[in-house]
Amino acid sequence: MSRSRTATVPATGVYVHIPFCAARCDYCDFATWTDRAHLVDAYVDACVLDLHRRALTPVDTVFFGGGTPSLLAAPQLTAILDAIPRVADAEVTVECNPDSVDVDKLRAYVDAGVNRVSFGVQSMHAHVLLALGRTHDPDNVARAVDAARAAGVDRLNLDLIYGTPGETLDDWSTTLDAALALGPDHVSAYALTVEPGTPLGKAVAAGERVAPDDDDQATKYELADGRLATAGLPWYEVSNWARPGEECRHNLLYWHGGDYTAIGCAAHGATALADGGRRRWWNVRTPERYVDAVTTGGSTEAGDEILTATDAAGEAAVLELRTATGIKLPLPAADPSRVVSWLDDLAAAGLLERAGPIGRERVVLTRRGRLLGNEVAARLLRALEAPRATAGTQ
Amino acid sequence: MPGLERFRNFSIVAHVDHGKSTLADRILELTGAVDPRDMRAQYLDSMDLERERGITIKAQNVRLHWADHVLHLIDTPGHVDFGYEVSRSLAACEGALLLVDASQGIEAQTLANCYLALEHDLTIVAALNKIDLPAAEPDRVASEIEHVLGIPADEILRISAKTGEGVPELLDALVARVPPPTGDVDAPLQALIFDSIYDAYRGVVSSVRVFNGSIGSGARLRYVQAKENHDAEEIGVRLPVPTPVAALGPGEVGYLIAGIKDVGQARVGETVTTAAHPGEALPGYLDPKPMVFCGLYPVDGDEYAELREALEKLRLNDSSFTYEPETSGALGFGFRCGFLGLLHMEIVRERLEREYDLSLVATAPNVEYQLELVDGRVEIVDNPSAMPTPNEIASIEEPFVTVTVLTPTEYIGAIMELCQQRRGDMTRMEYLSEERVELVYVLPLAEIVMDFFDQLKSRTKGYASLDYEPLGYRASNLSKVDVLLNNVPVDAFSTIVHRDRAYAYGKRMTEKLRELIPRQLFDVPIQAAVGGRIIARETVKAKRKDVIAKCYGGDISRKRKLLERQKEGKKRMKQIGRVEVPQEAFVAALRLDD
Numbered sequence: 005m006s007r008s009r010t011a012t013v014p015a016t017g018v019y020v021h022i023p024f025c026a027a028r029c030d031y032c033d034f035a036t037w038t039d040r041a042h043l044v045d046a047y048v049d050a051c052v053l054d055l056h057r058r059a060l061t062p063v064d065t066v067f068f069g070g071g072t073p074s075l076l077a078a079p080q081l082t083a084i085l086d087a088i089p090r091v092a093d094a095e096v097t098v099e100c101n102p103d104s105v106d107v108d109k110l111r112a113y114v115d116a117g118v119n120r121v122s123f124g125v126q127s128m129h130a131h132v133l134l135a136l137g138r139t140h141d142p143d144n145v146a147r148a149v150d151a152a153r154a155a156g157v158d159r160l161n162l163d164l165i166y167g168t169p170g171e172t173l174d175d176w177s178t179t180l181d182a183a184l185a186l187g188p189d190h191v192s193a194y195a196l197t198v199e200p201g202t203p204l205g206k207a208v209a210a211g212e213r214v215a216p217d218d219d220d221q222a223t224k225y226e227l228a229d230g231r232l233a234t235a236g237l238p239w240y241e242v243s244n245w246a247r248p249g250e251e252c253r254h255n256l257l258y259w260h261g262g263d264y265t266a267i268g269c270a271a272h273g274a275t276a277l278a279d280g281g282r283r284r285w286w287n288v289r290t291p292e293r294y295v296d297a298v299t300t301g302g303s304t305e306a307g308d309e310i311l312t313a314t315d316a317a318g319e320a321a322v323l324e325l326r327t328a329t330g331i332k333l334p335l336p337a338a339d340p341s342r343v344v345s346w347l348d349d350l351a352a353a354g355l356l357e358r359a360g361p362i363g364r365e366r367v368v369l370t371r372r373g374r375l376l377g378n379e380v381a382a383r384l385l386r387a388l389e390a391p392r393a394t395a396g397t398q
Numbered sequence: 399m400p401g402l403e404r405f406r407n408f409s410i411v412a413h414v415d416h417g418k419s420t421l422a423d424r425i426l427e428l429t430g431a432v433d434p435r436d437m438r439a440q441y442l443d444s445m446d447l448e449r450e451r452g453i454t455i456k457a458q459n460v461r462l463h464w465a466d467h468v469l470h471l472i473d474t475p476g477h478v479d480f481g482y483e484v485s486r487s488l489a490a491c492e493g494a495l496l497l498v499d500a501s502q503g504i505e506a507q508t509l510a511n512c513y514l515a516l517e518h519d520l521t522i523v524a525a526l527n528k529i530d531l532p533a534a535e536p537d538r539v540a541s542e543i544e545h546v547l548g549i550p551a552d553e554i555l556r557i558s559a560k561t562g563e564g565v566p567e568l569l570d571a572l573v574a575r576v577p578p579p580t581g582d583v584d585a586p587l588q589a590l591i592f593d594s595i596y597d598a599y600r601g602v603v604s605s606v607r608v609f610n611g612s613i614g615s616g617a618r619l620r621y622v623q624a625k626e627n628h629d630a631e632e633i634g635v636r637l638p639v640p641t642p643v644a645a646l647g648p649g650e651v652g653y654l655i656a657g658i659k660d661v662g663q664a665r666v667g668e669t670v671t672t673a674a675h676p677g678e679a680l681p682g683y684l685d686p687k688p689m690v691f692c693g694l695y696p697v698d699g700d701e702y703a704e705l706r707e708a709l710e711k712l713r714l715n716d717s718s719f720t721y722e723p724e725t726s727g728a729l730g731f732g733f734r735c736g737f738l739g740l741l742h743m744e745i746v747r748e749r750l751e752r753e754y755d756l757s758l759v760a761t762a763p764n765v766e767y768q769l770e771l772v773d774g775r776v777e778i779v780d781n782p783s784a785m786p787t788p789n790e791i792a793s794i795e796e797p798f799v800t801v802t803v804l805t806p807t808e809y810i811g812a813i814m815e816l817c818q819q820r821r822g823d824m825t826r827m828e829y830l831s832e833e834r835v836e837l838v839y840v841l842p843l844a845e846i847v848m849d850f851f852d853q854l855k856s857r858t859k860g861y862a863s864l865d866y867e868p869l870g871y872r873a874s875n876l877s878k879v880d881v882l883l884n885n886v887p888v889d890a891f892s893t894i895v896h897r898d899r900a901y902a903y904g905k906r907m908t909e910k911l912r913e914l915i916p917r918q919l920f921d922v923p924i925q926a927a928v929g930g931r932i933i934a935r936e937t938v939k940a941k942r943k944d945v946i947a948k949c950y951g952g953d954i955s956r957k958r959k960l961l962e963r964q965k966e967g968k969k970r971m972k973q974i975g976r977v978e979v980p981q982e983a984f985v986a987a988l989r990l991d992d
Contacts, residue, residue, distance in 0.1 A: 218942060222942035241949075242949070258950050271951070272951040375943040375945055376919065376943065376944055377944070378961065379919065379941070382961050383965075386969075
């Protein structure tokens with residue numbers, strides 16, 4: 005199995021979920037709590053114990069997500085990281101809130117093995133941040149980036165959000181410029197998505213706030229894609245841009261069928277099965293239940309699903325389709341002619357293009373195709389299906 | 399067996415809500431026909447739909463005993479669509495009980511049915527109901543009845559079907575005033591079928607009135623119009639519990655079961671006689687003729703077979719609607735159905751949905767057009783999408799009806815405005831009293847089938863009543879409006895309207911569809927056209943973004959499920975040219991009205 009550093013398929017990873025935040029953002033639907041500071045020590049202990057019990061073979065990537073992992077004091081993060089066996093050049097990413105880091109903490113993180121930091125920037129405009137329910141001051145971002153550099157963090161990602169109602173095209177353009185001025189090697193830019201149950205979702209449902217506009221988001225996506233590529237960060241996944249070689253290996257693992265272990269509450273893991281299928285599983289949702297499960301020696305899993313080899317292949321195609329490497333031809337279709345028409349139709353519509361030499365051809369989304377990725381993927385799943393009589397015919 | 403002079407056969411003629419079913423309940427109680435413990439409201443309305451809507455769809459009959467006499471009460475359908483059925487019920491009677499709500503006055507259909515009863519030489523016994531209500535104005539309503547029907551006001555009884563007040567006196571009056579039937583028991587059998595229902599266990603159960611001769615169990619019967627012979631399996635009377643009898647003689651009313659599987663073989667108006675000694679057909683038989691048409695489609699295309707089966711079964715019960723298979727690009731496989739009228743259409747559709755658990759969509763109702771083509775041929779069109787192109791058509795005729803509206807005088811203006819909007823010509827206006835007026839209009843039937851009843855009701859707060867009868871075909875300036883999606887006509891939305899209304903229809907439909915049709919990968923023009931001329935246009939702009947932003951470890955299952963749903967949704971899409979439209983969008987466009 006390849007363990008190379010190039011941005012191909014990493015074999016294994018660990019995702020650690022840190023479900024604590026200082027404040028909750030209006031759009032966030034992740035499992036996170038703002039009133040559980042008293043649980044952090046027990047939670048960290050549980051993660052460490054869980055990891056010891058799993059006795060993992062060394063992994064290629066580690067990702068601390070949240071929540072706000074940077075709320076962890078350096079010794080807490082170190083304790084968890086020390087419990088994760090890693091290959092020599094493992095990628096270790098921590099998501100950080102620009103408000104909750106300083107040079108000392110980041111230096112301690114680096115000492116513990118962290119080599120990549122992802123800052124939640126979202127916007128460089130206070131009124132947009134306010135609309136998102138974010139608390140940080142845009143000026144903190146530059147300070148946080150300086151601190152990361154000073155602490156010796158090699159690799160830096162900035163997370164951005166576009167299409168917030170009230171954000172003008174100019175707001176977005178200047179956010180992109182300001183972000184690029186900080187010299188990140190990686191940018192993730194997400195269209196603001198209204199999730200049901202979040203404060204934003206409730207406000208939209210109640211008619212108190214307007215929903216983001218798809219057309220506005222499409223325009224902003226196009227702007228970002230052009231601006232980032234020009235700055236030397238071409239896209240490598242629908243919402244991710246990086247300097248070549250600086251792609252997030254942990255994320256690539258999600259999209260290219262790697263195995264990953266879930267540590268912490270609400271975390272998801274995935275394991276390849278011998279028959280070509282896939283098992284995906286997820287942990288209990290709350291930190292209390294996670295701590296309880298680990299300390300009583302029970303299973304941390306809340307549920308799982310088993311994908312057959314066929315379903316797993318369909319899912320893999322759909323995930324790879326989101327990436328710049330695209331999907332390899334030919335596809336494992338029950339009726340290859342259906343895939344051919346899928347490809348021809350969507351290529352004619354300007355959503356797909358073929359890339360690579362004959363014999364090793366791949367299908368890659370165009371910019372317009374990326375924006376319509378769900379449509380393309382749903383049609384792909386349909387094309388991969390065995391043909392069936394259509395409804396209504398007798 | 400009492401002699402003929404002891405029989406009294408009568409129908410109740412009343413408007414919806416004037417208390418007919420309540421009166422029938424009281425009569426059943428008073429005459430001891432129904433044990434009080436078994437009594438339930440609207441006893442004779444057996445269908446849920448009848449109880450809910452407060453209307454009688456099927457004629458019922460019951461044999462009652464009162465003061466040494468045998469009364470046959472025949473409950474008639476209470477709606478304009480069933481005028482023919484009403485006429486057959488009346489033909490089975492010698493008398494009619496006119497029941498009028500003392501707080502409202504006589505209504506248009508009641509009046510029409512009364513005229514029908516008078517044409518059949520029936521004796522009318524009038525009664526004012528609901529005299530217990532504070533709003534009752536029995537004197538005013540009595541003088542109104544005297545004015546329009548010539549029934550002396552002092553002969554009009556006053557009752558409360560609710561409390562039972564005056565009901566015994568009413569029964570006495572029926573016995574005293576309605577003449578007994580006449581007939582010759584030795585003559586060849588002549589029995590009139592005035593209703594047939596289909597029973598899953600017994601087959602067709604017909605309600606019959608014997609005029610001459612006698613009908614005996616086991617007899618070989620001849621159904622004159624159907625030209626079929628059947629054996630009388632069971633003959634009986636409804637007390638109201640069906641009770642077999644050996645025979646029914648002249649003047650008697652009862653039921654007949656003859657092993658028939660299809661009500662079309664035992665239609666309303668049919669004459670039953672014996673195969674051995676056939677009698678003449680009774681007068682007045684008519685083949686039911688559909689007046690209103692629409693396409694009925696299952697919302698879920700997989701339910702087509704179930705719909706066909708349901709139509710077959712329902713037709714066993716109701717031979718007056720027609721259906722034939724039809725295919726629509728927008729709606730898939732369905733049926734073009736013909737109905738006696740708008741209510742009949744609603745009833746059939748509701749019964750299909752309810753009794754057969756189907757979810758249906760109906761295209762806009764239309765009438766039958768007579769076309770003269772430029773080459774001289776004549777064509778009948780009952781489906782707008784089958785209409786030839788304008789340059790092939792020399793002239794179009796559409797059915798017209800005479801509409802009678804009875805209304806409190808304060809709504810005259812509102813009704814005149816409505817009728818004028820609907821291309822109506824007033825032919826008569828007559829004051830029935832100081833407060834009430836009769837308006838008679840000639841209107842195209844097509845204008846009535848749209849939403850005329852609803853409009854009339856809302857503009858008159860429900861006080862106006864309406865009756866109509868066919869007047870024949872007349873030439874009209876009509877246009878077929880097509881709706882095109884990405885330049886492909888969508889058959890389900892083709893319609894035929896008066897030329898002046900084409901633009902309004904086209905604009906409304908294109909706007910509606912623009913809202914309902916999901917954005918595609920390309921711009922989709924939606925156009926309304928008359929002939930080759932575009933009269934309205936909207937555009938569904940191409941979809942630009944649908945991709946979900948985040949797809950990491952925890953999002954993958956959710957994303958896969960979302961895409962699976964989207965994929966399944968695609969299977970249910972109707973393909974109109976290159977445009978994919980969920981059938982629900984078409985359904986919603988047809989359902990939303992204004």
